Amino acid sequence: MASEIREHTQPEPNDFLRQTGVPKEQNRQAKVSAKEVRKRAFSWRKLLRRLFLAACVSVSLFLVAFFTGFSWFVSSLTPSLEHPPEYAEGIVVLTGGRERISKSLNMLAEGKAKRLLISGVNPQTTAQQIARLTSQQIALFDCCVDLDRKALNTVGNAEETALWVRNNAFDSLLVVTSAYHMPRALLELQHQLPEIELKPAPVFHTGLKLQEWYKSWATTKLLLREFVKYILVRTRVELALT
Numbered sequence: 329m330a331s332e333i334r335e336h337t338q339p340e341p342n343d344f345l346r347q348t349g350v351p352k353e354q355n356r357q358a359k360v361s362a363k364e365v366r367k368r369a370f371s372w373r374k375l376l377r378r379l380f381l382a383a384c385v386s387v388s389l390f391l392v393a394f395f396t397g398f399s400w401f402v403s404s405l406t407p408s409l410e411h412p413p414e415y416a417e418g419i420v421v422l423t424g425g426r427e428r429i430s431k432s433l434n435m436l437a438e439g440k441a442k443r444l445l446i447s448g449v450n451p452q453t454t455a456q457q458i459a460r461l462t463s464q465q466i467a468l469f470d471c472c473v474d475l476d477r478k479a480l481n482t483v484g485n486a487e488e489t490a491l492w493v494r495n496n497a498f499d500s501l502l503v504v505t506s507a508y509h510m511p512r513a514l515l516e517l518q519h520q521l522p523e524i525e526l527k528p529a530p531v532f533h534t535g536l537k538l539q540e541w542y543k544s545w546a547t548t549k550l551l552l553r554e555f556v557k558y559i560l561v562r563t564r565v566e567l568a569l570t
Contacts, residue, residue, distance in 0.1 A: 401555045405507045405530075405538045413527035416441050416500035420489045422482065422513055423448035424506060428531050430462045432504040435529065436472060437464070441502055445492045447476040447485045482509075482561075486516035493521060500525040507532050508551060512558045519565045 419441040421432035429446060436444045446458070455469040476488045493501060501521070505513050507530035517526055532538070541547045 397559070398552070398555050401511065401558065402538065402541060402551060404511065405551075407507075407532060413502055413529060414440065416502040416525070416527050417498040418442060418493060418496060418500070419444040419502040419504060419529075420485075420492070420517075421446050421504040422485045422509070424509070425531075425533065426461060427533055428504055428506065429458060431529065431531050432502075433462050433464045433468065433473075435502065435504070437468060442472065442498075443496060444473045445476055445489060446473065447488055448479040448481075449475045449477050451477045482513055482516050485513070486520045489517060490520035493524060498524070500527065502527050502529050504529045504531065506530065507538060508536075508554050512554065512561050515558070515561050515565055519568070 419432050419435055421428050421444065423429065423446060432444055432446070435441065449458075455473065455475060456466060458464075458475075459466045459469055474492060476485075476492070479485045479488045489501075501517075501524055503510070503513060503517060503526055510528050510530045514526055514528060517524075536547060536550075537544070538547070538551075541551055
């Protein structure tokens with residue numbers, strides 16, 4: 329019974345406003361403020377949705393551009409039907425495998441250049457060891473082969489090659505390296521030797537099937553890594569020229 333009395337005696341909201349003297353205008357302002365809060369929250373959600381869509385579009389465009397460029401990069405590595413370069417004043421081979429050095433020495437022995445630079449040789453490796461490894465006569469090294477032991481990477485290869493080319497006053501150069509490494513090597517060499525004619529002589533390694541790269545995860549990783557390096561070098565070179 330007492331609870332019923334309390335319920336009947338409890339003032340209504342409007343009665344409370346009248347009793348406390350709260351004006352109706354302040355009540356309306358409170359309602360407007362609540363609407364503004366909801367409106368602002370809606371605006372933030374709308375902005376976040378737009379940012380998310382913009383990010384998705386940007387990522388999609390980046391992936392399309394990246395894989396389009398990668399497809400071009402891989403297609404440029406396939407063996408060309410054109411005849412290999414016949415002659416240049418010098419040959420440079422960038423170390424990284426016996427097949428590279430063997431090819432460059434064979435080209436030198438065939439008279440396709442006056443001299444050969446083997447760039448990036450281990451400081452402990454001798455000319456005699458390379459001759460035995462490649463089944464070449466040491467006399468060829470004594471007359472026409474120079475060893476660069478300073479270069480530690482492709483940038484160093486290009487710098488040491490540029491010094492060697494200028495010291496010998498060469499106007500043309502045969503470049504021997506792996507096919508997948510050739511685009512980046514040519515970029516570095518062109519940056520150091522813009523006035524020299526560069527003639528690529530790529531090495532296609534046995535067991536590395538570039539035309540079927542998608543069948544081997546190891547080959548795919550190799551080419552993706554090389555493509556990213558190529559993009560970085562190209563960006564650096566172009567920025568240096570501007």
